[in-house]
Amino acid sequence: MIVEIVILAMIAAFLGLRLYSVLGQRAEHEEESIPHRFGAGDEDRARAAAPKPAAQTVVQIAPQNRLDGLVPAVERGVREIAAADPRFDITAFLAGAKGAYEMVLEAFWNGDRETLKELCDGDVYAGFSGAIDAREAAGQTLDNKLIRIEDTRIHSAVLDGRMARVAVLFVSDIAAVTRDKEGNVIAGSLDDAVESRDVWTFSRDVTSAAPDWLLDETDEG
Numbered sequence: 561m562i563v564e565i566v567i568l569a570m571i572a573a574f575l576g577l578r579l580y581s582v583l584g585q586r587a588e589h590e591e592e593s594i595p596h597r598f599g600a601g602d603e604d605r606a607r608a609a610a611p612k613p614a615a616q617t618v619v620q621i622a623p624q625n626r627l628d629g630l631v632p633a634v635e636r637g638v639r640e641i642a643a644a645d646p647r648f649d650i651t652a653f654l655a656g657a658k659g660a661y662e663m664v665l666e667a668f669w670n671g672d673r674e675t676l677k678e679l680c681d682g683d684v685y686a687g688f689s690g691a692i693d694a695r696e697a698a699g700q701t702l703d704n705k706l707i708r709i710e711d712t713r714i715h716s717a718v719l720d721g722r723m724a725r726v727a728v729l730f731v732s733d734i735a736a737v738t739r740d741k742e743g744n745v746i747a748g749s750l751d752d753a754v755e756s757r758d759v760w761t762f763s764r765d766v767t768s769a770a771p772d773w774l775l776d777e778t779d780e781g
Contacts (some may be wrong), residue, residue, distance in 0.1 A: 569630030630714060641724040645766040648724070650714065656763060656773070657728045658712050666777060669702040670691070679777040681763070682698070699741030707733040707753045715759050715781075726773075727761040729781045757781030 630638065642648045650666070660679055667675035671692045677685050711731040718725050734756045738747040761777035 563617060566671050602623075610665050634714055634717050637719060637726075638714065640719040641717060641726070641766065644719055645724065645764075647771075648766075653726065654712050654714070654728065654774075657726075657760070658709060658730070660773070660775065661709070661712075661728075661730050661758075661760060661763070662706065664688075665706065669704050671696065679775055681774045684775050684778060687778075700746070701741075703737040703739055703750070705735045705753075706749075707735060710755075710765075716761075722765050722767045723763055724766050725761055725763045725776070730756075730758045730760065731781070732756050732758075 572759070576688055586739075610618045620739060624686065638650055659670065661677070663675060664679055666672070667679070668688050668691070673685075676688050709732045711729070713729050715727040716725075716728040734747040735753045735755040737750050738743055740746050757780060759779045759781045760775055761779075762773040763772075763776045764773045
């Protein structure tokens with residue numbers, strides 16, 4: 561029996577480390593409020609709060625300076641998505657993606673499957689849920705902090721038929737701690753933040769009446 565428990569704990573710890581290497585870890589919000597959904601409403605609010613541009617492109621994607629620095633393939637993808645969905649705005653999209661990044665991390669760390677199911681597609685949700693199951697079976701909890709998000713930028717953008725897929729690179733500083741069922745620290749430290757570089761891909765059917773983007777892939781940056 562003791563051997564079985566030790567093996568289960570080792571498997572759970574391995575899964576937790578694999579997931580952390582891709583996702584990073586966090587247990588609290590930054591001071592700004594975070595929307596519960598990542599959709600067109602978030603883009604509209606961010607657009608209203610931003611300085612009004614002097615002029616906009618025909619497809620209303622944003623002033624030209626918002627595209628400065630993008631490689632040609634990425635800029636082309638952004639323009640194609642904006643042409644298919646006039647509501648798409650690159651600055652507002654990034655604001656919503658940042659909020660979704662924070663929400664998903666917190667939901668994963670807290671074992672909040674309901675929020676994860678709302679924000680992720682089936683495959684990504686299954687991965688999160690499986691890792692939470694393993695963590696709970698091992699009696700482990702996460703005590704993590706997102707110190708700051710250093711950078712948020714478009715990594716790639718593609719319109720594949722009706723599906724828009726935009727990958728975002730998040731560079732963040734994260735302090736991560738894993739505790740056992742007695743509350744003892746078994747991994748990590750809140751005193752030492754580690755840089756995490758994550759590339760998360762969000763997708764949306766541009767012909768759908770539903771405004772929400774879903775997280776459909778996670779990877780390391």
